[in-house]
Amino acid sequence: MIMNNKGLERSLFIFPGQGSQSLGMGTKLLDKFPKLKTFYDVGSEILGYDILDVIRNDGKKINETLYTQPSIFIDSLVKESLLLANNIFPNAVAGHSLGEYSALVSANVIDFEDALRIIKVRSYEMQNAGIENPGKMLALIGATHKQIKKICDQGKILVIANYNSYDQVVLSGDKDSIEKAIINCNEIGVRRAIPLKTSGAFHSPLMSSASKKVKEIIDSIKFNDATIPIYQNTNPVGEKIGGKIKQNLINQIENPVQWVSTINNMEKDNSNLDFIEVGNGKVLTKLNDKILKKSKTLTFNMINF
Structure with a gap:
């Protein structure tokens, strides 16, 4: 168009x-x-x-x-x-x-x-x-503030990297914390958790x-x-x-x-x-x-x- x-x-x-x-x-x-x-x-x-x-x-x-x-x-x-x-x-x-x-x-x-x-x-x-400090990023779709806090609290280094929209945030952290977060998202009912292809844990x-x-x-x-x-x-x-x-x-x-x-x-x-x-x-x-x-x-x- x-x-x-x-x-x-x-x-x-x-x-x-x-x-x-x-x-x-x-x-x-x-x-x-x-x-x-x-x-x-x-x-x-x-x-x-x-x-x-x-x-x-x-x-x-x-x-x-x-x-x-x-x-x-x-x-x-x-x-x-x-x-x-x-x-x-x-x-x-x-x-x-x-x-x-x-x-x-x-x-x-x-x-x-x-x-x-x-x-x-x-x-x-x-x-x-x-x-030097291997990390990953994970997009969460449809997660509540309470769910996001719970997920981040269970990681070693795991923080919000992007507040992208009202229903999408991106987490950034060490590899083990991101992998654990994916499991936690499934367990607590986050709508979607999408691993991103990045070369590090930006932001x-x-x-x-x-x-x-x-x-x-x-x-x-x-x-x-x-x-x-x-x-x-x-x-x-x-x-x-x-x-x-x-x-x-x-x-x-x-x-x-x-x-x-x-x-x-x-x-x-x-x-x-x-x-x-x-x-x-x-x-x-x-x-x-x-x-x-x-x-x-x-x-x-x-x-x-």
Whole structure:
């Protein structure tokens, strides 16, 4: 379905994170808009390898954290550039986990190059932390607050990583705790428990070593005040002060993604504006459909170029 772009001149941009990737994502746009290759060329220079080749041709690497994160980031910024070129601008922005880096660029807090330099370190350190401190993630569908607390209390390291929608949370923890949680979910009647294919226990204390390394590079980069409000994972209010945005980003890797609060606050603060998922797929669109009261969310491929 191709939407008429009328009414989208001011929208709310949301950027997806890890798990939204697919082989070849966004590359067909290069046939129609060859100038977009600049994003991949600059990205490859910073990363030290051909990122476009990974996205186009390597079905194994694109699902490895080291390559997944920069691939998703570049894909989102390529697509955002097309929206801007067609006079579709963000009134406010947010991103889910990794997607927050795309949102920072969109809000002019940091530039594309600096964001990618951070992501280069982030992706390596998060993948490495997953090797040093093996962990897993588990999505729970239809669990009550009481059930979630009971499950987490029975784990060694087991925490809520993502508040994705009213009926979906994601747990993160060591392997034994996640495996025990799956059994407990069945015993206490949680509707569904879905193990996720990730390389580590993201947004948990098991990412402590990665968080320290990422903090070092974040601290070395100047964060400008945002030109539009950014709603961050750890503090989902419309923030524009660069120093506060930096600290919120530093806190992100070990703390939960507050997606429900993010979307509720964005809708409340920006009445009558619709959301656009700027990136690959429709993961966030599906989550938003379960959260939003009045606004709607469009996927990128619904926009007419």
